[in-house]
Amino acid sequence: MTDHKTETPKIGVYICHCGGNISDTIDVKRVAATLAEYPNVEISREYPFMCSDAGQKMVIEDIQAGRNNRVVIAACSPMLHELTFRKTLERADLNPYLYEHVNIREQASWVHKADHEGATDKAIRLARAGVEKILRQDELESIQVDATKHVLVIGGGPAGMKAALDSAGRGLRVTLVEKSDRLGGHLHDLDTVYPSGLKASKILGRLLNKIKATPLITVALNTTVTGWEGFVGNFSATLSDQSVLKAGAVILSTGYDHVIPADGEYEYGKDPRVTTLPQLIEHMKSHAGQPLVWHGKAIKSMAFIHCVGSRQKEGVHAPQADGKVNDYCSRVCCTAALHTINAIQEIQPELNIYDCYRDIRTYGRGHEEIYTKASKNGVVFLRFNEDAPPEIKSASVVVKDVLTWNQEVEVPADLVVLVTGIKQGAVDELVSMMKLPVSADRFLQEAHPKLRPVEVANNGFYLAGNCQAPMDLVESAAAAGAASSKIAALLSKDYIPLDPYVARVDADKCTGCEACLTECSYTGAIFQNPTTRKAEVNAALCKGCGACVAVCEPRALDLAGWSIDQMEAMVDAMAAEV
Amino acid sequence: MSIQLDPTFLPDLAKYGAGDISACFHCGNCTAVCNLSEEGASFPRKMIRFAQLGAKSELIGASEPWLCYACGECSTTCPRQAEPAEFMASLRRWQIAQLDPTGMGKLWFKVPAFALLVTMALMGVFGTLMVSIHGSKVFPQWVFGGTAAYETIHHVGMVVGALLVALLAASFGLLVKRSGILPLLKGRKPWSAFKWLAAEMVTMKRHGDCEISADGVVPIAKPAHKDHRLVHLAMMWGFIGLGVATTLDFLFIFFLGFEVFYPARVIGTIAGAVMLWGVSAAIWRRIADPKSGTRHTNFADAWVLAFLWILAVTGFWLEVVVTLKAHHVVHDWVLILHAAMAMEFVLLFGMTKMAHVLVRPFMLLKYKLERTPMETVD
Numbered sequence: 001m002t003d004h005k006t007e008t009p010k011i012g013v014y015i016c017h018c019g020g021n022i023s024d025t026i027d028v029k030r031v032a033a034t035l036a037e038y039p040n041v042e043i044s045r046e047y048p049f050m051c052s053d054a055g056q057k058m059v060i061e062d063i064q065a066g067r068n069n070r071v072v073i074a075a076c077s078p079m080l081h082e083l084t085f086r087k088t089l090e091r092a093d094l095n096p097y098l099y100e101h102v103n104i105r106e107q108a109s110w111v112h113k114a115d116h117e118g119a120t121d122k123a124i125r126l127a128r129a130g131v132e133k134i135l136r137q138d139e140l141e142s143i144q145v146d147a148t149k150h151v152l153v154i155g156g157g158p159a160g161m162k163a164a165l166d167s168a169g170r171g172l173r174v175t176l177v178e179k180s181d182r183l184g185g186h187l188h189d190l191d192t193v194y195p196s197g198l199k200a201s202k203i204l205g206r207l208l209n210k211i212k213a214t215p216l217i218t219v220a221l222n223t224t225v226t227g228w229e230g231f232v233g234n235f236s237a238t239l240s241d242q243s244v245l246k247a248g249a250v251i252l253s254t255g256y257d258h259v260i261p262a263d264g265e266y267e268y269g270k271d272p273r274v275t276t277l278p279q280l281i282e283h284m285k286s287h288a289g290q291p292l293v294w295h296g297k298a299i300k301s302m303a304f305i306h307c308v309g310s311r312q313k314e315g316v317h318a319p320q321a322d323g324k325v326n327d328y329c330s331r332v333c334c335t336a337a338l339h340t341i342n343a344i345q346e347i348q349p350e351l352n353i354y355d356c357y358r359d360i361r362t363y364g365r366g367h368e369e370i371y372t373k374a375s376k377n378g379v380v381f382l383r384f385n386e387d388a389p390p391e392i393k394s395a396s397v398v399v400k401d402v403l404t405w406n407q408e409v410e411v412p413a414d415l416v417v418l419v420t421g422i423k424q425g426a427v428d429e430l431v432s433m434m435k436l437p438v439s440a441d442r443f444l445q446e447a448h449p450k451l452r453p454v455e456v457a458n459n460g461f462y463l464a465g466n467c468q469a470p471m472d473l474v475e476s477a478a479a480a481g482a483a484s485s486k487i488a489a490l491l492s493k494d495y496i497p498l499d500p501y502v503a504r505v506d507a508d509k510c511t512g513c514e515a516c517l518t519e520c521s522y523t524g525a526i527f528q529n530p531t532t533r534k535a536e537v538n539a540a541l542c543k544g545c546g547a548c549v550a551v552c553e554p555r556a557l558d559l560a561g562w563s564i565d566q567m568e569a570m571v572d573a574m575a576a577e578v
Numbered sequence: 579m580s581i582q583l584d585p586t587f588l589p590d591l592a593k594y595g596a597g598d599i600s601a602c603f604h605c606g607n608c609t610a611v612c613n614l615s616e617e618g619a620s621f622p623r624k625m626i627r628f629a630q631l632g633a634k635s636e637l638i639g640a641s642e643p644w645l646c647y648a649c650g651e652c653s654t655t656c657p658r659q660a661e662p663a664e665f666m667a668s669l670r671r672w673q674i675a676q677l678d679p680t681g682m683g684k685l686w687f688k689v690p691a692f693a694l695l696v697t698m699a700l701m702g703v704f705g706t707l708m709v710s711i712h713g714s715k716v717f718p719q720w721v722f723g724g725t726a727a728y729e730t731i732h733h734v735g736m737v738v739g740a741l742l743v744a745l746l747a748a749s750f751g752l753l754v755k756r757s758g759i760l761p762l763l764k765g766r767k768p769w770s771a772f773k774w775l776a777a778e779m780v781t782m783k784r785h786g787d788c789e790i791s792a793d794g795v796v797p798i799a800k801p802a803h804k805d806h807r808l809v810h811l812a813m814m815w816g817f818i819g820l821g822v823a824t825t826l827d828f829l830f831i832f833f834l835g836f837e838v839f840y841p842a843r844v845i846g847t848i849a850g851a852v853m854l855w856g857v858s859a860a861i862w863r864r865i866a867d868p869k870s871g872t873r874h875t876n877f878a879d880a881w882v883l884a885f886l887w888i889l890a891v892t893g894f895w896l897e898v899v900v901t902l903k904a905h906h907v908v909h910d911w912v913l914i915l916h917a918a919m920a921m922e923f924v925l926l927f928g929m930t931k932m933a934h935v936l937v938r939p940f941m942l943l944k945y946k947l948e949r950t951p952m953e954t955v956d
Contacts, residue, residue: 380630
């Protein structure tokens with residue numbers, strides 16, 4: 001690679017039309033012309049699609065002809081094409097970090113559609129700031145850490161089993177840690193699974209056989225993770241048997257717990273006719289093919305009540321252990337309830353079933369058919385409002401039915417089934433040990449619900465199944481597969497490249513005051529050299545948040561690629577007259 | 579008082595012709611698209627809900643089924659293929675069946691074989707009656723030569739007519755009780771409601787509103803035989819005209835003792851022609867254009883149309899042979915067929931679809947009274 005350090009910065013600015021997304025609002029010609037006059041800008045162009053082959057080729061030709069040696073492209077969001085253009089610079093034999101991506105679509109044209117003048121001015125300011133930033137950019141190199149080609153899967157339910165199999169299928173060694181004495185998790189509790197109607201035991205048997213036949217997978221039963229350190233590619237986990245395991249990445253598939261109804265909620269625990277859906281399923285599993293008999297009584301008419309322990313409302317429902325209500329929808333219970341209802345009606349078509357719901361969410365592929373089948377079976381659906389829950393009477397349930405203009409409907413019920421939701425399992429220890437982000441619903445949180453759905457923001461952590469959110473078997477399997485694919489890509493080489501935007505220390509200025517150490521949220525990211533007493537950064541653990549920079553009085557700390565100098569220059573450029 | 583449920587209701591209603599009503603998930607499209615549904619008289623969804631629950635007490639006296647004229651828009655719009663229009667028709671049949679004091683009405687609608695059996699049996703009874711009372715004379719001198727059978731027909735007709743009045747009176751009593759109309763009439767002078775009803779019966783304006791396009795403004799241009807309202811008006815006025823002609827005929831011949839060519843014959847001929855056209859159009863629609871209006875013709879529907887059509891055709895046949903003074907054994911058989919069917923039709927009037935002649939105006943009156951504020955009724 002050419003050493004550009006000695007060269008005078010010559011900046012090329014490219015304004016993208018984004019096929020009208022930008023140019024319909026912003027006068028791109030004026031932006032390009034104004035930037036052409038800006039100091040250190042050698043060339044300034046505009047083009048319909050910078051991301052197209054032709055657009056990228058233009059940049060490469062300019063660089064190779066020596067017309068510029070730093071690049072600013074004002075276009076869409078960097079989430080979309082920053083990597084594209086970094087690769088463009090690499091192809092032109094230029095350091096990819098000498099590239100600045102300015103977002104004039106989401107931040108200008110789309111948000112100021114009615115103000116063409118203002119949007120154009122803003123685009124000019126943003127582009128100028130990009131120029132000032134890249135002018136002061138160092139030639140950064142991506143950080144490389146070793147990749148231990150071993151995956152740790154925590155939780156041996158169906159998601160964990162699938163994740164282990166898929167990871168091993170890509171040639172990675174896997175340790176599958178399960179705290180109980182058997183693999184399979186909640187799959188053991190189910191009779192048949194929707195939408196396929198397959199026996200849960202059959203699916204479980206298949207998974208177990210495959211795992212047994214996969215030498216790359218080591219199963220550790222009755223085992224938990226008790227200690228945790230390291231960073232992506234180089235984790236080291238202490239297991240409950242005191243052994244230490246080295247892993248490059250970890251998949252969390254810790255599963256879920258069923259919500260237990262509050263004491264006395266719908267007379268649960270007081271009236272023997274009131275049970276929960278998991279309990280009913282267990283009963284049906286152990287009495288397969290038999291008509292329903294509950295506490296010695298043959299069931300002729302039964303009621304299901306949805307959203308117990310889900311979609312709770314403060315002030316209406318009793319709070320959970322942490323003082324908060326479960327305001328989320330558990331998603332899978334509607335279909336699970338209807339699937340169970342259909343199973344009952346297959347054996348007893350004459351049994352009258354009343355389904356009391358708030359909203360039916362049969363959202364998945366094949367779920368709507370389950371609803372349709374239930375309605376064809378003659379299930380009567382009654383809809384209640386959250387603030388007027390059904391009332392349990394001695395032989396019936398009284399529902400203020402929205403579908404019948406809020407009139408009270410009394411349905412006979414020998415058995416009342418509470419369709420309980422799903423809640424986060426016991427992951428508190430893992431969360432504090434691994435510093436995992438947790439959502440308001442107590443589930444483990446992904447980095448981005450759409451763009452990074454199975455990755456945790458912390459590098460090297462992946463999610464599979466119900467520890468992330470309520471999911472059915474199909475979704476858990478999909479998540480497990482996705483997490484395994486991500487890990488396969490991560491551990492595909494002997495090293496893992498990381499972004500160089502991390503804190504760096506100027507040892508001459510550091511006074512060893514330790515302010516940064518207390519400010520840092522990431523264990524081990526910044527530490528004190530025991531001999532020199534100066535701060536040092538572990539680039540693999542640092543997230544580049546800048547918290548340490550802000551508290552460093554002697555200004556010994558700075559962020560590579562986002563230095564204070566760069567920020568100041570950018571602010572000045574933005575504030576200057578257009 | 580909470581609503582009482584009956585899970586057996588929906589399967590029972592299916593036998594009256596309702597489709598897959600449990601499929602309804604209450605989107606309300608049917609009610610939204612209906613030109614006649616309105617606040618306080620909302621259908622079909624409201625009726626569907628009560629049916630799903632089996633809330634018979636809410637349905638048995640409901641006027642909503644009779645506010646519907648089966649344009650079929652709701653069935654076209656239904657995303658669940660629950661066939662609301664068929665459902666409304668089945669609800670009308672169910673209500674009629676519940677009003678039949680003999681209890682046979684239920685079987686009549688639910689079991690076509692029973693209806694067929696009753697039809698054939700009664701035909702046999704009336705036919706035999708007419709033949710045997712006359713004696714075993716040779717046919718050519720029978721009616722179109724003698725008078726005995728003619729008298730028999732009239733006497734049997736009177737008995738049948740009396741039976742009809744008794745049965746309808748009983749049905750009417752049940753109707754008054756179940757509809758809860760009496761409290762609506764209490765302390766009121768309901769003449770304006772009656773006036774409205776009379777105008778509605780003469781013009782069937784609501785039936786016309788039913789066929790206005792979904793934007794509620796432009797009536798759909800249709801040839802006369804596809805205009806449901808016009809076809810129904812033809813059948814109704816034709817039927818009434820024939821009733822008037824028969825009564826006049828009866829009065830003149832039996833009480834005044836002489837035969838007049840006018841006006842009974844003229845009224846009868848015109849009315850018969852109008853009715854024949856209407857019934858033919860109705861039959862044609864059900865065969866050739868089953869997608870419009872009610873889509874499924876069950877035995878009870880077909881029975882009424884078939885009887886009316888055969889009665890009209892045989893009626894004209896007899897008109898012609900009387901006018902031409904033709905003598906042939908076939909004409910006697912036609913007369914027996916005509917007379918037997920007419921008597922059967924009258925006898926079964928209250929338990930067949932024809933009971934709507936009683937129920938629909940009654941329910942329209944109830945609807946009008948419900949929607950008229952107390953103080954505005956004069």
